[in-house]
Amino acid sequence: YQKDAVISSKVLTGKADSPEAAKFKDYFDWSEPLAKAPSHRVLAMRRGEKELFLMMRITLPDEGAAFAAVQALFVKARNPAADQVALAVQDACKRLLAPAMETEMRLDSKKRADEAGIKVFASNLRELLLAAPLGQKAVLAIDPGFRTGCKVVLLDRQGKLLHNDVVYPDRHPDEAKEKIAGFVKFFNVEAIAIGNVTAGRETEAFVRTLKLPPAIPVVMVNESGASIYSASEVAREEFPDHDLTVRGAVSIGRRLMDPLAELVKLDPKSIGVGQYQHDVDQTALKRSLDDTVVSSVNGVGVELNTASKQLLSYVSGLNAATAAAIVARRNEHGAFKSRAELKEVPRLGPKAFEQAAGFLRIRGGAHPLDASAVHPERYALVE
Incomplete structure (x- = not known):
């Protein structure tokens, strides 16, 4: 089984046209050797099965040959009982052995997929933690938004909050331009950080139309987990008089200044280190991510x-x-x-x-x- 098993998946009857099933479209009729299946595909098929869109199987390409090999172990001669023993072996293989082997292969493939996936997630986290810091610079940070506006905060070189405001580039562009340009000049801003969420690209394009000094970089910052930080006890303790949106914008600015110092305030799992991080063994994932944070902090x-x-x-x-x-x-x-x-x-x-x-x-x-x-x-x- 470990050498020749094939992992396959098919869409369940009546689920092919479901909008929610579209993300599993690649696996509606998929099969490949289990030994060569990468972890992300195994995890994707398992998720599709869990969400009741796919049926996943692990079988042998030629079960008849495998059953015949098992039969040869027990039926060694022609005698009155041989036919009965052969029938018993065939029944045991189909009814007991094959399902048991499939269950074992499912567990083994899940374990190997978890190990490979966790290794990738730890590597992704390390890259985020060890991203090059901007350093101690005065930063204007923007948490983009259409409906509620863009939250703007000004941070000094130590990351201390100096001022916060809200601008509406889509509804009041002239006022937004005036405010941002005024902040840049009054607070001697040295860099601008913009969260990479909905309206992020539009906000970046808007800021670039302001014709700011070329020495001021405009940087898109990974905002993953910022909302969790803004509602955390750490954020409430530091900014008791400010709402969640201000805290989130502060986190964006500080991530640009020093990613490691800011990201350690979060549970590593909330940072978003991989597509299938919630499908792997959560205890092993936590242990690996915690070890990655510790080694990164002490390494730097x-x-x-x-x-x-x-x-x-x-x-x-x-x-x-x-x-x-x-x-x-x-x-x-x-x-x-x-x-x-x-x-x-x-x-x-x-x-x-x-x-x-x-x-x-x-x-x-x-x-x-x-x-x-x-x-x-x-x-x-x-x-």
């Missing part, structure tokens, strides 16, 4: 004096409680001047310091190596 390193507690919590040796303690100490006593000051943070013990110190950076600190990946234990070696 974290600026100790500007990082949020969500970002700090992914640093090796730290957790949500110690990350919150670091931020509280920073708010109370000001910026850390050296990595050694981490030892003064409550609940951050020697072991946690040993694990975390090498991944935390301090620009302009008391020791130049505090801005590097060199661990404090190895400073003497470098010096």
Whole structure:
């Protein structure tokens, strides 16, 4: 079965003309060797079956030959019982063995498709997290929309919200042009971020008609998960006096400035890392995506004096409680001047310091190596 099985799918009777079935059109009459079927096709067929549009089967191309081979194992000579044994073998193959093997192949193909799919999703997430950051620039961010208008926010170089407004490029283009051009000039905007949702392309085209200075880039930003962030406890804590639309626009601007720092505030699964991410093993997916976030954060390193507690919590040796303690100490006593000051943070013990110190950076600190990946234990070696 593992070598020769064929996976096939057919549309269920009466479902071919259903509008919802159109997305499975490619699988209305499909078959291929199971061993060569890529994970996304296996997952697509399984989803079509789950949504009652397709019937999926895993069978052998020549079941008769396979059954004959099984029969040869049990019927070894001609005797009065041979015909009865042969009938029993044929019945067992059709009624018991074939369905059992199909069930086993379904489980095995699902497991392999999950593993391959999760690997792709983790790779997609890593690309999003490690996208090149714009850096500390004043940003004008726009969350596009036709009916409710485009939400506009102005962020300073540290990502702090300075101002927010709503413009209607489709209904009041002159007013929208005047406002955006005024914001760019008054706040010394250095870049413009536009969410890639409905009306995103139209908004980008509109902004490009403003004839802004060529030094100001206009960038489409992946907005996946921004709505989830805007309704989260993290966003409510940071912007208690602003509604969901403002929080979402702020997230778009910050994603342009530093994708990693902003995306770690979300559950990795809500970022949208693949078409079939909800069809794979969710426990394995969560574990893989969490590991990807951790490795990405620690691979890049974290600026100790500007990082949020969500970002700090992914640093090796730290957790949500110690990350919150670091931020509280920073708010109370000001910026850390050296990595050694981490030892003064409550609940951050020697072991946690040993694990975390090498991944935390301090620009302009008391020791130049505090801005590097060199661990404090190895400073003497470098010096």
